[in-house]
Amino acid sequence: MSEASIPKEWSDCQVGMIADVIAGGTPKAGNPDNFAEPGSGIAWLTPADLSGYKQKFISHGARDLSQAGYDSSSAKLMPKGSILFSSRAPIGYVAVAANEISTNQGFKNFVLPNGVDSSYAYFYFRSIRDLAESLGTGTTFKEISGATAKTLPFVLPPLAEQKEIATRLDDLLAQVDSVKTRLDGLPAILKRFRQSVLAAAVSGKLTEEWRKENKVAFDWNPFLIEDLACEKKYSLGIGPFGSNLKVTDYRDHGHPLVFVREIRAHSFGGEGTKFVSTSKFNELKAHRVEPGNILITKMGDPPGDVAIYPLDRPKAVITADCIKLSVDESKATTNFVYYSMMSECFRAKVFDISGGVAQQKVNLKKFKKLNLDIPSLPEQAEIVRRVEELFAFADQVDLRVTEAQGHVNHLTQSILAKAFRGELTEQWRKENSDLITGENSATALLERIKSERANQKPKNKTRKKKA
Structure with a gap:
């Protein structure tokens, strides 16, 4: 310096x-x-x-x-x-x-x-x-x-100014730490907010006033997961076993594979993507996933992470421990089923049918027999609209929290730099020249x-x- x-x-x-x-x-x-x-x-x-x-x-x-x-x-x-x-x-x-x-x-x-x-x-x-x-x-x-x-x-x-600087830094950095603590707690609050939105959505509370305004009766019916699937032969299933898809089948280009980690991260594609040849893709017809399909993790701690395969992605093949579901839109909308599966209520059902020692795994037969409460299609559409509106609000807050955390993280070093340039005690020096x-x-x-x-x-x- x-x-x-x-x-x-x-x-x-x-x-x-x-x-x-x-x-x-x-x-x-x-x-x-x-x-x-x-x-x-x-x-x-x-x-x-x-x-x-x-x-x-x-x-x-x-x-x-x-x-x-x-x-x-x-x-x-x-x-x-x-x-x-x-x-x-x-x-x-x-x-x-x-x-x-x-x-x-x-x-x-x-x-x-x-x-x-x-x-x-x-x-x-x-x-x-x-x-x-x-x-x-x-x-x-x-x-x-x-x-x-x-x-x-x-x-x-x-020496007198050293002590003054230390006192001021104690006070200022304590305030910064307090702000940082509050900011660091906001992501957990937003997570609880999203889950409360989903809980209200799947219980009918989110659209309670909507039903009154539109004179719609509370008419929700339970559907098994397998009954919500399209009638297509391969609309509900899991990734292929290791005997059908090996690491040696991976290619650097071709038809993409979808892994459990991508479902958890809600991020598909990128540098880590693996591919299979066209012949292998045709062979694994039962395990194909199409844009708009719902994907669920069959294993994890806990299992049951869910994502929608993006509409802008090409047809792909799911790997082991991934479950796919193509929803029959005449019974339920994909987005309503997706939000229902994201709720803590449904995640608890998935956990109950899971087993394993090292890692929990979902029993597919039992998964097919899980049920979701489904309202009419118009009410589903209203629920999806409201959930997406509230989630968009939470996303905006999340973004601002992240930006604020970045500013606060730099604030400590900024305050320290000012302190050791003499800026914090400039007026103090003028008032205490004898010291x-x-x-x-x-x-x-x-x-x-x-x-x-x-x-x-x-x-x-x-x-x-x-x-």
Whole structure:
């Protein structure tokens, strides 16, 4: 970070100029006597302990070191307030030691001098994660060395301003986290909304007022799945068994195959599409799927995902564990049957007729005997119209939520960048000039830190804890 990008009252330096950079270590992992339950031994961290960790301070990891494990390794105790910075797998996790703590070799830890606020340093190191990652080297995984860690830039404001910046970041980023939490909860709410729409649709509640306005009686009748199928010979069935369709039959072009994963993702075609030859396509006539057919997954956890094969796709062949249904439009519309099968009520019926140990699979004979409650064709059309209207609204909200999540995810780094350009405390500096000048200036602070470090006697940095 260049001096031109920070306030004139601040100083630029490198981490190695102000802090001791200390790595960690790990005892022999195969010896359980080297480890202890959290809180019962010597606190010890690995980068995995910081994965998903959102607090500033940390007191221990998933397990402690025993005294024997600590003594047999190169792990070192960091004093309270040290910055714990992961240097590999991945680079850039950061936390502040809430107490004396050690780490494995996946850290470069920064022991701060008097005059550097640990909360300020915590936020600063969060802000340079991308820079630290760019300096990593290695083939198996990227890592920054101790020598590289010492050259990381550090922006040093006067101590009073460091504390002001940390306080403001605590408040601002807490607000950002609160907004992010609410946004992250919206997809689940939208999912429940869609299911409530489907529940109302298949129970008749969605069109209750419509029936009154149109003087239509509630006249819904149960139909078996097999009775809703077209009278065509192959209108309801499953994909071919392995003896009829093998991996060796796959081609790079020809007639496409449809897999279970495509039904789940509602995405057909693309780079992963496989094909069969025309002769194989003709041989598998019973397993063909046409645009507009309903497709159901026969296996999964749980099974019963449903999709409509798109109208713009060519005729294809379903693979094993896919069920196809061509609906008799004189009895029911394809879209009404599709939405009925999407409902939790129907999915529960599918689960009840499924079995298996490793994975649940639908029994096709029992599937054919499942029933759907079907209203008149005009009411089906009205239900489909209303469901699609409400789903379109939910899709719009979903899109806006995704956009908002993207903005919020960038907001944290934007706030951090402003903080370390001095923009958050610009007015504060004008109002508190006595706290950032003379003996309180960053220049004077940096000189004191350098002088104190130069006067320190050489010492062994391995601060081993006494038994």
